[in-house]
Amino acid sequence: xxxxxGERNDAPRDPGIQPGVAITLSPHVHRVTARNPGVMTGxxxxxxxxxxxEEWAVIDPGPADDRHIQALLDAAPGPIRYILVTHTxxxxxxxxxxxxxxxxxxxxxxxxxxxxxxxxxxAPDRELHHDDRLTLGPNTLRxxxxxxxxxxxxxxxxxxxxxxxTGDHIIQGSTVVIDPPDGDMAxxxxxxxxxxxxxxxxxxxxxxxxxxxxxxxxxxxxxHRLRRESKVxxxxxxxxxxxxxxxxxxxxxxxxxxxHPLAERSLLAHLLKLEAEGRARRIADGWTAPP
Numbered sequence: 001x002x003x004x005x006g007e008r009n010d011a012p013r014d015p016g017i018q019p020g021v022a023i024t025l026s027p028h029v030h031r032v033t034a035r036n037p038g039v040m041t042g043x044x045x046x047x048x049x050x051x052x053x054e055e056w057a058v059i060d061p062g063p064a065d066d067r068h069i070q071a072l073l074d075a076a077p078g079p080i081r082y083i084l085v086t087h088t089x090x091x092x093x094x095x096x097x098x099x100x101x102x103x104x105x106x107x108x109x110x111x112x113x114x115x116x117x118x119x120x121x122x123a124p125d126r127e128l129h130h131d132d133r134l135t136l137g138p139n140t141l142r143x144x145x146x147x148x149x150x151x152x153x154x155x156x157x158x159x160x161x162x163x164x165x166t167g168d169h170i171i172q173g174s175t176v177v178i179d180p181p182d183g184d185m186a187x188x189x190x191x192x193x194x195x196x197x198x199x200x201x202x203x204x205x206x207x208x209x210x211x212x213x214x215x216x217x218x219x220x221x222x223x224h225r226l227r228r229e230s231k232v233x234x235x236x237x238x239x240x241x242x243x244x245x246x247x248x249x250x251x252x253x254x255x256x257x258x259x260h261p262l263a264e265r266s267l268l269a270h271l272l273k274l275e276a277e278g279r280a281r282r283i284a285d286g287w288t289a290p291p
Contacts (some may be wrong), residue, residue: 020050029049034047
């Protein structure tokens with residue numbers, strides 16, 4: 001990297017999450033957080049206005065909530081030309097339709113073959129592909145395909161400011177659920193590793209505040225997932241198969257029991273990865289170590 005985070009005079013400033021309020025992170029980046037806090041959404045889903053002059057894009061329009069859509073329209077410093085969607089989970093993409101109706105903006109993203117947890121109405125005007133670029137005045141957004149949390153997940157790199165908009169690939173203060181069949185743990189880890197070569201100074205997540213020292217944060221996520229994988233391997237019985245509810249109590253003993261149903265989905269993703277690698281064996285509804 002040509003400059004360290006501490007040397008930047010134009011480094012973005014994040015005053016924290018304020019749902020419904022437009023927060024200026026830089027002259028070219030503004031955040032509006034939807035009023036949809038919860039177990040899966042944390043303080044709410046972030047929508048970002050990115051651009052300059054007469055060329056602005058909204059990254060993740062969020063839920064189809066009239067107040068949120070109006071807040072985005074009010075916050076836009078200029079015409080909204082594009083609506084970009086990181087993935088089609090229901091807290092990220094349903095706002096695309098009403099925002100498109102209000103602005104006539106071009107809707108860009110990727111469809112998904114899996115209906116579970118997805119926004120069934122999402123229909124992009126154009127599908128985005130890895131390394132596509134979108135010009136917004138003097139700025140360029142580069143598309144990075146990051147499957148794992150969802151097969152159609154995209155991140156967007158604002159190249160001039162070295163800010164990566166991460167959707168749910170990376171969120172602030174927590175880890176995301178990897179839910180098969182659309183979620184894939186092996187793909188998720190590969191996608192995280194691929195970001196280590198990107199010139200990024202800040203992560204702008206779909207939930208939470210800006211994350212500095214991005215490569216350190218990414219390495220921390222990889223270490224966390226691999227430590228969890230090690231717990232899965234230790235928990236696998238050598239003879240009688242154990243089902244997911246049994247395994248989750250050992251593997252996620254640091255997670256409140258009320259969250260174990262969600263943790264089971266990520267546990268299954270770990271097991272499917274290990275099965276593909278020959279390090280776990282599925283027998284009916286249970287799992288064992290291989291012989």
